[in-house]
Amino acid sequence: MLYRENGQFKTSYAADQQIFPIAQDRWAIVGILVFAFIGVPLLVDEYLFRAILIPFLILSLAALGVNILVGFCGQITLGAGAFMAVGAYAAYNFHIRVDGIPLLVSFLLGGLTSAAVGIFFGIPSLRVRGLYLAVATLAAQFFTDWVFLRVPWFTDNASSGSVSVSNLQVLAWQIDAPVDKYLFCLAFLVVFALLAKNMTRSAIGRQWMAIRDMDVAAEVIGIRPLFAKLSAFAVSSFFVGTAGALWGFIHLASWEPAAFSVDRSFQLLFMVIIGGLGSIMGSFFGAAFIVILPIALNQFLPALGGLFGVTISTAGISHAELIIFGALIIFFLIKEPHGIARLWSTGKEKLRLWPFPH
Amino acid sequence: MSRQIGEVILDLKNVSLAFGGVKALTDISFDVREHEIRAIIGPNGAGKSSMLNVINGVYRPQQGEIILRGQHFSKMNPFKAAKAGISRTFQNIALFKGMNVIDNLMTGRNLKIRSNLIQQAFWWGPARREELAHRAKVEQVIDFLEIQHIRKTPVGRLPYGLQKRVDLGRALAMEPSILLLDEPMAGMNVEEKQDMCRFILDVNDQFGTTIVLIEHDMAVVMDISDRVVVLDYGRKIGDGDPDEVRASPEVISAYLGASH
Numbered sequence: 001m002l003y004r005e006n007g008q009f010k011t012s013y014a015a016d017q018q019i020f021p022i023a024q025d026r027w028a029i030v031g032i033l034v035f036a037f038i039g040v041p042l043l044v045d046e047y048l049f050r051a052i053l054i055p056f057l058i059l060s061l062a063a064l065g066v067n068i069l070v071g072f073c074g075q076i077t078l079g080a081g082a083f084m085a086v087g088a089y090a091a092y093n094f095h096i097r098v099d100g101i102p103l104l105v106s107f108l109l110g111g112l113t114s115a116a117v118g119i120f121f122g123i124p125s126l127r128v129r130g131l132y133l134a135v136a137t138l139a140a141q142f143f144t145d146w147v148f149l150r151v152p153w154f155t156d157n158a159s160s161g162s163v164s165v166s167n168l169q170v171l172a173w174q175i176d177a178p179v180d181k182y183l184f185c186l187a188f189l190v191v192f193a194l195l196a197k198n199m200t201r202s203a204i205g206r207q208w209m210a211i212r213d214m215d216v217a218a219e220v221i222g223i224r225p226l227f228a229k230l231s232a233f234a235v236s237s238f239f240v241g242t243a244g245a246l247w248g249f250i251h252l253a254s255w256e257p258a259a260f261s262v263d264r265s266f267q268l269l270f271m272v273i274i275g276g277l278g279s280i281m282g283s284f285f286g287a288a289f290i291v292i293l294p295i296a297l298n299q300f301l302p303a304l305g306g307l308f309g310v311t312i313s314t315a316g317i318s319h320a321e322l323i324i325f326g327a328l329i330i331f332f333l334i335k336e337p338h339g340i341a342r343l344w345s346t347g348k349e350k351l352r353l354w355p356f357p358h
Numbered sequence: 359m360s361r362q363i364g365e366v367i368l369d370l371k372n373v374s375l376a377f378g379g380v381k382a383l384t385d386i387s388f389d390v391r392e393h394e395i396r397a398i399i400g401p402n403g404a405g406k407s408s409m410l411n412v413i414n415g416v417y418r419p420q421q422g423e424i425i426l427r428g429q430h431f432s433k434m435n436p437f438k439a440a441k442a443g444i445s446r447t448f449q450n451i452a453l454f455k456g457m458n459v460i461d462n463l464m465t466g467r468n469l470k471i472r473s474n475l476i477q478q479a480f481w482w483g484p485a486r487r488e489e490l491a492h493r494a495k496v497e498q499v500i501d502f503l504e505i506q507h508i509r510k511t512p513v514g515r516l517p518y519g520l521q522k523r524v525d526l527g528r529a530l531a532m533e534p535s536i537l538l539l540d541e542p543m544a545g546m547n548v549e550e551k552q553d554m555c556r557f558i559l560d561v562n563d564q565f566g567t568t569i570v571l572i573e574h575d576m577a578v579v580m581d582i583s584d585r586v587v588v589l590d591y592g593r594k595i596g597d598g599d600p601d602e603v604r605a606s607p608e609v610i611s612a613y614l615g616a617s618h
Contacts, residue, residue, distance in 0.1 A: 013493045014486075195479045202478035202485055203464075203471040210454050210465045217452035220414060221532060222440030222469035231475060278456060 003351045019197055036186055041179045049178035052292055057185040058246045060287040063271040064196050064280065065239025070269065071277035072200055073232035074212030075125050076133055079140035080240050080268040082121075085260035086144060087114040087241025088248035089154050092163055095249075096156055103170050107245045114241020115234040122233030126226060141262050148257040164254030181250050188246060192239060197280050199235065208232050209278070240268075274332055276341025285340040293328070297321045361563050363584065364392030368413070368536060368568070373422030375408055375592075382408040383419065383592045390536070395562055395569045397579045399603075400589035401612060406572045407449060409589065410538045413570070414439040414446055440469060445529040446538035449572075451521045455514035459524055462513055463499055466531030467492040496531055503527050503557060519550040526557060537561065539571040543578060551575065555582055580604065588612070 003024050010016040020026045044053065066080045091110025094101055117140070124136040148154055149161045156163060168175045175184050199205050207228040210218035219225060248255045267290060275286020298321055305312040312320070336343050368390040375383040383405045390396045398406045411417040413424065415434035424431045426442055445466070454462050470492065473485035500509055503523050508516060513524055522542060529537055542558065543551045559582060561567050573579045579586060580600040588596035588603055590612040596603045603609055 013490050013497075017489065017493065198481040199475070199479050202481070202489055203468060203473070204475050204478050206457070206461055206465045207468060209457050209461070210468075213454035213456050214452045216416065216436075217448060217454070218465070219436040220416065220440060220446060221466055221528065222437060223465065224437055235475070 003348070003354075005352065017201070019201070033190070037183070041183065046178050049182050052295055053182055054178070054185055054251050056287055056291045057182070057189050058243050058251055059268070059271065059291055060284050061185075061189050061192055061246065062240050062243035062268050063275065063283040063287045064193060065236045065241075065243060066268045067272040067275075067277065067279070067283045068196060068200070068208070068239065069232050069236035071272055071279065071282070072205060072212065073208035073229065073236075075122070075229060075232060076130060076269075077137040077236070078134045078262070078265045078269065079121055079137035081260045081262055081264035082137075082140040082144040083114045083118055083237045083240040084244030084247060084264060085148060085257060086117045086237075087111055087244030088255065088260065089148055089163075090114065090241070091245035091249065092165065093154065093156075095165060103168055103175075103249075107242055107249070110245040111238045111242035114244065115238040118233045118237025118241075119230050122230050122237075125229045125233065138262070138265075141265055145257055145261065160256060162254060162256040163248075165249050166253065168249060175250065185246055185250060188242070192242070193280060196239070200280065204228075204231060212278075270329070272339075274329060274339055276339030276344075279339070279341035281344065282339050282341030285344070289340065294321055294325055297324055361393055361566065363394045366390070367392040367427055368570075369425040370413070371423050371425065373409075373412055373419045373424075375405075375412060375417055375419045381592050383412070383589075386422075386589070386592075386594050388587045388594065388597055390568060390570055391585075392568055393562070393566050394584040395558070395571065395582055397583035397586045398570065398572045398589060399574075399576070399579055399586060403591075404589040405592040406589055407540055408592075410446060410540055410570070410572065414444050414538060440532070443532075443535035444538065445532040445534035445536075447522075447525045447529050447540055447542060449540040449544065451518075451525050453513045453521060453525055453528070456512065458512050459500070459505060459509050459516075459527075460493070460496060462524055463496040463527050463531045464492060466528045467495065469532065495533075499527050499530050502530070502560070519546055522546065522550075522554070523557070526554075530561065533565075534567060536568045536570065539569060539573075541572050541574065543573060543575055551578065558582060 003022075005022045005024075008021075008023055010021070015021075020029060040053070062080060062084060065083075066077065069075050069077050087110040089110075090113035091106045094106040094109045095103070098106070121137055121140040125133050128136060152158070155161050170184070173180070175181055200208075207218070207223045208231075210221075210223050211225055211228045211232075215225060218228070244260065248259070252259060271286030271290050272283060273286070274289055275284070276282025298317060301317050301320055302312055332340065366389045370389070371387050373383055373386045374381070386405075386409070398409055400406050408417060412419050413434070415436045415438060418433055424434055426444075429442075431438070454465065457465075471488055473482075473488050477483070477485040500506055503526065505520065505523055505527065508520060508524075513521060516524065526539070526542065529539075539558070543554050546554065555578060558569060558571070562569050571579075571583070583600060585599055586596070586603045587594060588606075588609045595612055596606045596609040598606075
């Protein structure tokens, strides 16, 4: 009843093209942002920040990048972990080698380096597609694994490939308490999500989606596949690379190449598939599902067992966690192959008409 | 009717196209004059779609050349063709299924967009203004094709007849000077065909767009086109105005399979 757009008339195309055309959505998003920036820091303890919220924010950003490439442009990639690694190590090198470089600048330069590497590994997409492209991007993964382990220059001659950073600050803001890290990542994510939304609703986004849906027709109406595909690789790798820099600097503080292994690539791909391909919102849902659900299950299962008077061993919990997690993924993919974002939008559509069926 | 047929705008000379040993087109020449409706007809497999694909550069002919407004193209490609003002629709609808009607039509405006990726990412001055200006243009096309009620529907959910109309809309959004229509009426019922004919004639009449169309419905072709090319097994067997073509014994035998 409350979620209605009755009486909200659009009198200009500008009003019709805004990101949230329905007033209730605008209020909801303002509410969520206020809560995230002000409410959460007051309410949440350190463990939640470290274990859930910070990883969730950073992986959402990475998933956003992967979604631009896979969901919007239709180019499957298994190299997301590699681009995170490139972003992290590039930002690290700028951070230690350029004196007095601001932290933000080194993050963005890390992202840009990752974009350049992304364009390079995106070149095969001009010739191959689908699973073959996935295999080609997998090459990026093994290549970066090797480079950061074996070329000491990139890790400032650390023999194990492990590097660490400390004493991070932006202007006068010291980022070491979990709440500061959380706010820093949140600000990044909000800005990048806005940029992603703007791109996907303007000409470049339509080019990507046109290439995804029907590449021959796209070319016929004057879209150059070369530009559309490589720009998707660049933007996607920029997002993923920046997320990598955040993951290394803010979340881990000291890391080695294994932090960005092929597992990470798969994890990010699963996030966008489960969350919803071709949906900004879906990237957040996917990241939440994959980051939060295992931890939630871990906490919730012993309590549930206790309710029935059953004590579950620690090993039993971790097994059950995997089983339930896997089952849920299969369930979602069967019930809604377009991901949680589609469930969400179907729900909203139903709500607009409720209590009438149509 | 203020429409006046002008000079030759598109001239195809001795075009031959083969896929391995299969000769799709053999030594075909014909021309298209400005503002006219030119039909290509022929039995299945005659090479009609291949002909359109050659014109807008999806296929590269082994021999022959395409002269567009006096400019010679021995190798056309789809992007060049689009820049030169050629747009087309497809036989098996090739819309962008995941996007809604407005976005599909907006892709037709792509070549006219000047703002760059960074400006678009920040929804910055020029990018925003362009988006609004092109939206206004697209709305004109939507009004013209009478599809206002579905403008926000994802095209994958539309019925076939409407998808065909959106496909035409996307081509029109490019404001083409030459419009290639590949079986615009295939699979439609009588009312839908009548609507489509009306749109084709209106486009030709109001915007002066030159139209090259492939169609199987002979009544429609003979009614709306100014001149007709007839292909059979990749060869041209007839060319002229509808009455001439209808009377040609070669065309009759190709269509009816009369014995020689």
